[in-house]
Amino acid sequence: MDCGTCDTADPVQMVKPEVINVNLTISEMAKNMLSDAFGDDRSHALLVGVLSGGCSGYMYDLQIVETTDQDCQELSIDGFRVLVPNASSHLLDGIEIDYVEKLMGGGFKINNPNADASCGCGESFS
């Protein structure tokens, strides 16, 4: 087999979406939950990313991080540091980060105007 590793075959040109300056909002309920999570320490940030996978193709990835090696844009929203990877900025512009209480416990929920569809469990979107 010739894997193209010796004389480096050119990689396939992939679709690289345009980087967008993201606007996002955080609901009051979500702010309360984030305040509880961060406490007084605002050195950490909320990383809002997107991974491939899930029933609809994309899954949200929410993490509390100090730093990240991803190429991100940093937003300051009501005193919270929010990091959005540039690679997924086109999917996250205009979102609202909400927090909802459910019978089986609460959780963050993303309301995304860019999503055409989402799966039954709400974990993924397309």
Place this chain on the structure above:
Amino acid sequence: MPIVALLDASLTVWRGKDVLQFIDGLSTNRVAELSKGQLMRTVFTDSNAKIIDCLTLFHMGDFIVAAGHLPVLDKLLNHTSKKILGQDVEITDISQRNDLFIEFDCENKVNEIGTFSSQGEITRGNIASNYSILVASKGNGPTNCDDFTEFNQWRIANKIPWNGYEITSSFHPFACGLEELVHHQKGCYIGQEILARMRSRGRQGKILSQVETITCDSSNITTKGEKISLAIIRA
């Protein structure tokens, strides 16, 4: 053993630390468990669970080599490239550097199925007990190949679906006999909800069947044989 050349096969290299997880999240089989020296087939499906491509993956250690169907390679790359986002995944098309073959009607040992080995310029992947895929650098493969008609007759007799015949964008994996490539315990992927619903309700719709060529509606026949053909028909 008889060998046929696969003239419409694609071959791609997938590199990056996120590759296995990436493929796992977009296809039907539990690819994340694949380890070096192993081979696995998996199906990329769209949101309607219709097939985009069925890939045979070789875990080479530092990267994955994927054999698929050349006519749908652009569709596969278009489907996957939008999902890479910030993940460490890079795909290289090496179809023009290699020739692919199928050795069929062979007897692979049970412990060799799902593995591959290389000898000189040829890598042999044992897909099932009775057939293997051979990948050779351009011009270095077997020279005395058999006629594809003979391979199709063998496929009909053994009810083996194939790219471009049964494995097409018109069908979901259950319809064309690829049930074993749909892992029923893995997490979500595109098309998973539909396939899970079919499985849980026991409703598959059409299935791959051996039929009498004369009596079967010709529009259902996917691989035509003299007396017996393969067809995808209502169960």
